[in-house]
Amino acid sequence: MIVDVLERLHAELPDRINTDAATLESLRTDRSGVRTAAAPLALIEAESIEDVQAVCRLATATGTPLVTRGAGSGLAGAASAGAGELVLSTERMNRILEISPENQYCVVEPGILNGDLNRELATRGLWWPPDPASKDFSTVGGNIAMNAGGLLCAKYGVTREAVLALKVVLANGGLIEVGHRTVKGVTGYDLCALMIGSEGTLGVIVEATLKLRPAVTGVVPTIGAYFDSITAAAEASAAITAAGLQPAIQELLDANMLRAVTAHTGVDLASNGNAYLLVQTDGAAALDEAQRILALFDELGARATLTTDPEAAASLVDVRRQGFPALEAMGAFLVEDCAVPRSRLAEMFGHIERIAAKYDVFIACPAHAGDGNLHPTFVFDGSTDEVPDHVWDAASEIFETALALGGTLSGEHGIGLLKRRWLGDELGQRQLDLQREIKRVFDPLGILNPGKVFPE
Amino acid sequence: MIVDVLERLHAELPDRINTDAATLESLRTDRSGVRTAAAPLALIEAESIEDVQAVCRLATATGTPLVTRGAGSGLAGAASAGAGELVLSTERMNRILEISPENQYCVVEPGILNGDLNRELATRGLWWPPDPASKDFSTVGGNIAMNAGGLLCAKYGVTREAVLALKVVLANGGLIEVGHRTVKGVTGYDLCALMIGSEGTLGVIVEATLKLRPAVTGVVPTIGAYFDSITAAAEASAAITAAGLQPAIQELLDANMLRAVTAHTGVDLASNGNAYLLVQTDGAAALDEAQRILALFDELGARATLTTDPEAAASLVDVRRQGFPALEAMGAFLVEDCAVPRSRLAEMFGHIERIAAKYDVFIACPAHAGDGNLHPTFVFDGSTDEVPDHVWDAASEIFETALALGGTLSGEHGIGLLKRRWLGDELGQRQLDLQREIKRVFDPLGILNPGKVFPE
Structure with a gap:
């Protein structure tokens, strides 16, 4: 069957098929680092809708699993391909x-x-x-x-x-x-x-x-604000929303993020406070909104700067931008992703601190605060190929906590291979069953990205 | 079986069941006027989730069709209930x-x-x-x-x-x-x-x-603009979008609407032009946006007024508001609903005029111009219970034309009973089959609002 599908692909789409060993090896993972047990059969680089249709017809005729892949930049292992699978790349379809x-x-x-x-x-x-x-x-x-x-x-x-x-x-x-x-x-x-x-x-x-x-035009005022605690910063963020203000971005960094950036850049940000909130407003009311946010931050005891100068703004933004490079310099790391209603953000940060202590693991946590979307990031010795058990245990408790606070397992990274074992906890058995049945409606043979999203 | 389900409902939910003949008769239709052949079995006025669950369990156990109904304000007959059906009202669940x-x-x-x-x-x-x-x-x-x-x-x-x-x-x-x-x-x-x-x-x-x-606060500038032709007005609307301006509302009336309002109110609007475009902007840039739109209208030869005075604004808005009462005064009417990409709006109005002449039917057409969403409204002798064949033939050609222009059968009213026979024209057989299979996943017995949406 495997010989058959490759032979037929070579016959039908000779210019599209790639079986180079190093290429196939690279398709075992995406940017999550989650790696399948073995490399896939072949990469097909489609150039047209007709190419994709031909590949799907062959996959159906031969019962061969098919993993669609864009740039492989995912963070959940949704495009990681394994033994016996075809990888269908759409990268050449870029017009x-x-x-x-x-x-x-x-x-x-x-x-x-x-x-x-x-x-x-x-x-x-x-x-x-x-x-x-x-x-x-x-x-x-x-x-x-x-x-x-x-x-x-x-x-x-x-x-x-x-x-x-x-x-x-x-x-x-x-x-x-x-x-x-x-x-x-x-x-x-x-x-x-x-x-x-x-x-x-x-x-x-x-x-x-x-x-x-x-396109959004006009000035984009930037505010960088240091708070005494992550709780104070999260509450300030919730207060922005409660006041009916709508910034374009609200990025929150916790104390561990500030410590990591301090260690990485040599600039002592950590002594400015235990949390940092970066805010940008845009649109016709941008400056007015920024000034109201600044006043709100002042009331809440923050040490905040508002600027419309591009260079000064870049340096406020840079605190956030240095976060992941700083963590990367510390060791292997796993970026996780969950979300809670905005009003529970402070509480969720408290739980993350508690869970880090319980499992004795280093967690730094940036958040898209306006979305209640947190990225608890675990740093550990070793390689991302082998995330230690205690890290997974801590991550598991974080997911369960997010659910208990009315939140979700994944704000934006998706389920893929990485989080499928928790999906049922969020959806419940009844909805999980419905979702599986919908999958069967579209893919009765189960050949489209099998083993992803749904728990095995 | 019918006796059985009513008996069991009376036993389980005695305070919720209503079998008053006049009430049941009223449930044969919604505001579309599409009427089923006979009245349903009973109305159940649920007061809680548990009530709804009990009704669904009974409907499943007895294989009885169930039509969920809110206020009955729909325009597609989606809540019209017929012989042998139960109507589940959620109106009492209003907290x-x-x-x-x-x-x-x-x-x-x-x-x-x-x-x-x-x-x-x-x-x-x-x-x-x-x-x-x-x-x-x-x-x-x-x-x-x-x-x-x-x-x-x-x-x-x-x-x-x-x-x-x-x-x-x-x-x-x-x-x-x-x-x-x-x-x-x-x-x-x-x-x-x-x-x-x-x-x-x-x-x-x-x-x-x-x-x-x-909540949106601040001044809401209003523009009323008369154009020489519906084509000019539709092009003016498309030009607003192309200029990157985003009004809150853009309501377009054609010449037949203006004539009907003139006849109804005695105020000669029809001699102001052959099309009317009502625009309101809101938000921080409202006035600036309104002034730019006014300048654009002037360039395009419109006779336009911009006001922020509430009374003057009300009178500009009133032209649109009088539209349906004016048509209602003319005879029986059927409000239809389709949408086309904004750039095809002028063209679509041309087709509607052509189709009205071809089938010798009076069609007036307001449109949510910013959405490309048209409401061709047919006025005819008789009652809405019996829409004449030539009106349906004209409507059918309008739907087909909207599809041919890259649009849709229904912008906002839905399919219900009224438009199910055209659904396959838009979706194609392959997608229609998938949709039916999804329906079966959720409702294997086919008891939820049967006969709606899907063509028989």
Whole structure:
């Protein structure tokens, strides 16, 4: 059967197939570091919808598992491929097919990088808002398959809100068009939303109509504020929302992040306080909003700076930007991802501190505070290939705590291989069963990204 | 079997069941006027989740069809109930369970009216954006079940963007919680989005966590502009979007609407022009945006007025508000609903004029121009119970034309009974089959709102 599928691929798509050993080895993981037991069978670099259809038809005919992959920048192992699997790359399908300023949409192939698309859109005064930290090296198709988040979601929404329509190739090679090219559309079930965040388990996204916004213009005031405690900083963030103010970004760093950045850069930030909150506002009311936020921070006892000077702003932003490089310099690390309602953020930070002590593990935690989205980051000796058991135990308790506070297992990274064992805890058995049945509707043979998302 | 289900309902929920003949007769239709052949069996007025579960269990046990109904304000016949069916009303489940300014969400029962909820939210400086024209007499549960639109969608999104999480009772009485209380959440398939707009065919929405915004404050400038032709007005609307401006509302009236309002009110609006475009801007840049739009209208040859005076604004808004009462005074009427990409709006109006002439039917057409969402409204002799064949033929050609222009059968009213025969034209057989299979996953016995949405 394996010989058969490779032979047939070589016959049908000779220019697209790649079986180079080093390449296949690299496909065992993504940026999560979660690695499968062995390398996949072959990489197929599709160049057209017809190529994708041909691959799906062959996979169905031979019962061969198929893992769709964009840039491999995921953080949940959703694109990690293993023994006996084909990897279908959409990276070569990277064209912009249409940009319509009148309709505020564009039509693109899935392999285009988010950053490349936005650079092109910017020349026309347009913008596609999803902004995962990976945007310069992640594909739009991957952003959609994972329903990517980022820094701007509280104000500008997640990826789901920025996609109007999709063309999707089904497991059997059939092509469907889901969603609408119009702002509104209510014709049957919203299969476009169902496809967004489905992590390659329901079909292969081969074209996307993206909802655009006018590019944000004008001054972007930046505030950097140090607080005595993470609780005070988290409460300040919640107070911003409660006051009806809507910053573009609100990034929170805890004391361990500040210590790590201090150690890495040699600049003593840690003695400024035990938490740092970076805020940027944008739009017509940007300066007014920033001034109100500054006043609120002053009231709450923060040591805060507001600037509209680009250089001064860059140095305030740099505190956040240095965070992950600083942690990387400390050892192996695992970036986790959960979210809680904004009002529970302070409480969640308290639990993370407690859990770090309980399992004797170093956890530093940045958060997209406006979204209640935390990234507890574990630093440990060794390699990310082998995350120690006590780290997983601590992570597990963090996930359970997030759920207990009314939150979620994953704010933006997804489930993939990394978190499937906890999915049932969040969804409950009844919903998990429904989700599995939906999977079977789209993929009766179970060949699309098997073993991902659902617990085994 | 019928006796059995009624007996068991009387035994289990004696205070909730209503079999008054006039009441049952009224449940044969909604505001679409589409009437079923006979009255349903009984109305059950649920007061709690447990009530809904009990009804669903009984419906499953006895194989009795169940039609969930909010206020009956729908325009597609999605809540019209017929012979042998039970009607489950959620109108008594109308409590606000929680309002959280810090999290910008509220938790409500489905039967609360949109207008009642928003009046309560306004006292706390908060707002739930969905604004169907029916908002004062439609329920939040109904808004969600139909994914309601309204006037503000281009700027503030449709209902789907304003719902975080739902509690849903399944056909068999099981309860699931879908979605997240956080801004972000990517754990499995987005069943919350799947439920929104599913028209009562997948489950019964019994609780909703709604995403709120700060109430919009400040001046709301209003522009009323007359154009020589509907084409010029539609092009002016598209030019607003192309210029990166984002009004809160953009309402367009064609010449037949202006004639009807003139006849109805005695104020000669028709001689001002052949099309009217009403624009309102809001937010921090409202006045600046309005002035730029006015300049754009002047360039395009419109006769436009900009005002921030409430009384003068009311009279500009009144032109639009008088539209439907004016048509109602002319005879029986059928309000239809389709959408096209904004850039095709002028073209679509041309087709509607052509189709009206071809079928010799009077069509007046208001549009939510920013959404490309048109409401071709047919006026004819007789009653809405019996829409004449030539009106349906004209409507059918309008739907097909909207699809041919890259649009959709329904922008905001939904499919229900009224439009199911065209659904396959939009989705294609392959997607229609998938949607039917999803329906079977949730409702294997086919008892939830049977005969709605899907063509028979």
